[in-house]
Amino acid sequence: MENKTSICIEFLLLLATIIIVFFAKWLNHSKKRRKTTKPPLPPGPTGYPIIGCLPEMTKKKPTFRWIHKLMQEMDTEIACFRLGGTHVIPVTSPELSREFLKEHDLIFASRPHCMSARLTSCNYLSTVIGPIGDQWKKMRRILSSHALSSAMHTKLHDKRDKEADHLVRYVYTQLLSPQNNNKNGLVNLRVATQHYCGNVIRKMVFGKRFFGAGMEDGGPGLEEREHVDGLFTILTYLYGFAIADYVPCLEVFDFDGYRKILGDALDNVRKYQDREITNRVEMWRKGIKKTEDDILDVFINLKDSKHNPLLSVQEIRAQITEIMLAGVDNPSNAVEWAMAEMINQPHILNRACRELDSVVGRGKMVQESDLPNLNYVRACVKESFRLHPVAPFNVPHVSTEDAVVGGYFIPRGSHVLLSRPGLGRNPRVWENPLEYKPERHMVFESAQVELVDHDLRMLSFSTGRRGCPGVTLGSTMAVMLLARLLHGFDWMAPPGVRIDLVESEGVLLLAKPLVLHATPRLEPSVLLK
């Protein structure tokens, strides 16, 4: 009997052991399986523990060129660079871009919390830079329903029109100015295009072109130069791969000096804007101002459901800086590059001028109502956006949860950077991608060329929840700028000068500001109406 019991116990022990071993093996196997089925991160440099690729990022400047070069060497359209604790995911594929911004739009709709964004947005009070949340929703709604609504666009038409006239007058006056010896002279198109954009946005927001007296020839005074230069500096350093953007505890040391540069530029821009804002708030408070004439007036007078001001003065300040940033760079850069490309390919220049003559004629200047009919000019601007984007990357999109995109694991908190030149010059998508060829956008001759590309084969205004709400204004400014320059004047390279289509090293602007020789194309009575 005793013998029988001990055999039974032994048998049970053996059975239990077998079950435990079996269970452990199964557990192990399923863990392994889970591990092996979790997709890999996109390819990229291994980096050091904890700091990742930060040392390379600080050494290999400009960082965007290093990233693009490495992706080319790795022959990949998506990569992962770990910068401190952040996975930075650059993308040059339209298919993957669509997955990020269309299929997984909601997951990738946030923005980074980082030093440069915090400083620029007065602690995330504005729209472009705001992480997803109630503040972003509020500000985006205000922009879409008020500042950038179609009613507001119509209301501000005359202000834009005045600045288009002013641009032509400014160019014409330079041709006659004494330093040009009363001959047809040279025009710096970087100054003309950047200040047209600055003037339009200042006029729409503040109701004025100049913060100071301006120059006698209509050109920007010291104040406007400082303002526009400040805006361009902010645009270079915002999300510009500062160490403190990835390791916040190092912000106080400002090892790369980015915080100081950005802070100084913000001070330069705000000293002009904030003065206007404070004065205007006072004017409304004292009842001196009674009608809404510009975007600032609208912002000051917005009310919440309890009739309290909807926007604080700090929110107005942050949002206005952002509107300035949004409006100044893309149209001016696109038109400067378009002019440079056209000078080197006169058949494109001639076709655009023929279109202007046939749509507008020579008896008046281009009006906004003409723009929908200037399909070739529109294609020239679009081609410039494709081939010569002003920024290397789209504004970062941050993931709010883990995701799998294109078969790769994208951890929560990753910064997804759609590459603007990477998409626009992708040889898989564009034939002869480095050739400036506006015709490629005129597939259907009858259809209007839209500057937006929702398929993300190129990145102009982007798409989805965080897509640009300023498409109408941005397109109007860019097309009007190119149209007025081409219609009003004949342009040539200065004698003996070849226009080098070379990018500057640190940013994507033309390496040297474009300076061209202009002669009036229209009668002075038309140009100076």
Ligand code: HEM
């Ligand atoms: C040709 C001119 C312009 C171009 C090419 C352009 C392009 C862009 C791009 C690429 C984005 C980022 C989209 C994304 O994150 O995926 C953006 C966002 C934005 N743009 Fe524009 N933009 C232009 C003009 C303007 C203007 C004139 C304004 C307003 C005055 C404006 C307001 C905004 C705002 C508020 C956002 C942020 C949207 C958000 O994050 O919710 N843009 N724009």
